Amino acid sequence: MDCIFCDLKNKKMPAQIIAKNKDFFAIFDINPxxxxxxxxxxxxxxxxxxxxxxxxxxxxxxxIEITNSLIEKYSLSESDAGYKIICNSGEKAGQSVNHFHAHLLSGKIGNWQV
Incomplete structure (x- = not known):
């Protein structure tokens, strides 16, 4: 099976992991x-x-633990921009990689705030 996220986890591709625990790891999206x-x-x-x-x-x-640690690490709860946690499930919902992941977003997107 070809899976970019499995390749990142297994270090077959380079990634700057910004947080991890026994079940999850986190990276910055390369196309934010x-x-x-x-x-x-x-x-x-x-x-x-x-x-x-x-x-x-x-x-x-x-x-929840890794998500909260990222919110704290990047002071997202204190940010005026706020934040969103999004899990897309299925292609029609916008999922582009068929490996469970969530998006933690904060700040401006185009002309609207997250």
Whole structure:
């Protein structure tokens, strides 16, 4: 199976990992849609949010922990811009990589605030 996120996790491709825990790692998106655009990626390959958490509900705590650590690290809760956490599931919902990941976005996107 060819999966860019599996390749990043397995160090087959270079990546600047900005946070990690036992279940997830985080990187800056290489094509950011906001001033801050972070990808939170599962270590285990799963197609989407439902596929991942229906098989690993205990990992939701780990997801919240890494997300909160990034919010704190980059002072997003104190930012006037605010932030969004987005999980696209399926091509029609905008998912472009079939490996569970979430987008943590903050700042301006075009003419509107996140």
């Amino acid at each position: 849609k906001a001033q801050k655009h972070i990808l939170i990626i599962s270590n285990r390959h799963a197609e989407n949010f439902h596929d991942y958490f229906s098989k690993n509900p205990e990992n939701f705590k780990s997801f």
